Amino acid sequence: MAKRSSIQRASTELFRRMFREGGGDPSSWLYSAEALMRAARGLLPTMEADKRRLVDPTPATGFEAPVTPIYILLVGLAIENLVKGIYVARNPTACSSDNLPSELTKHKTIEFFERLDLSFSQAEGHLLERIETFVLWAGRYPIPRKLDDLLPRNHPEGGSGPLTYVTSTDFEMLEALISRLTGTLELARPSTKQNETAI
Secondary structure (H helix, E strand, O other): OOOOOOOOOOOHHHHHHHHHHHHHOHHHHHHHHHHHHHHHHHOHHHHHHHHHHHHOOOOOOOOOOOOHHHHHHHHHHHHHHHHHHHHHHHOOOOOOOOOOOHHHHOOOHHHHHHHOOOOOOHHHHHHHHHHHHHHHHHOOOOOOOOHHHHOOEEOOOOOEEOOOOOOOOHHHHHHHHHHHHHHHHHHHOHHHHHHHHHO
């Protein structure tokens, strides 16, 4: 069995600087969000083909696992990167040690929205709750760590169900949310503020 390679301790200062600058630069978080969204949008043609196959299953090609949960996972991670980038922009010393602050290691997007006073509608709040579910487990695993995470929840517009569903209106709401968060992050970035002052 192959062993995990050991960490080489040469050039620690270079990597420490890379670690701190990468985590402390809001543009790094924006870049990661943009890459995740590019990957997510690349799945849209496959999702369309999956939807057509449900309506017209001929020719029978056999079952293929749907990629919609992966799309939601990637979008959820993009949203997470955007709100963490906003946090870093507003807290420039957040990544000044050799460990990320605990706030940046959690998948609690709604808590970040609230902490940063980022507004969201009731429908967006319910969507963010479902997105957290996909990031935590539904976009990666067949079941959650605890049964409680699989149990139905009340829907804000009535009824109940598990948090693992996706509706046709989610996609437009997600794109609007991404656009709004991207704009907020771009305005919060120090380089953007400096450029505006220079003009």
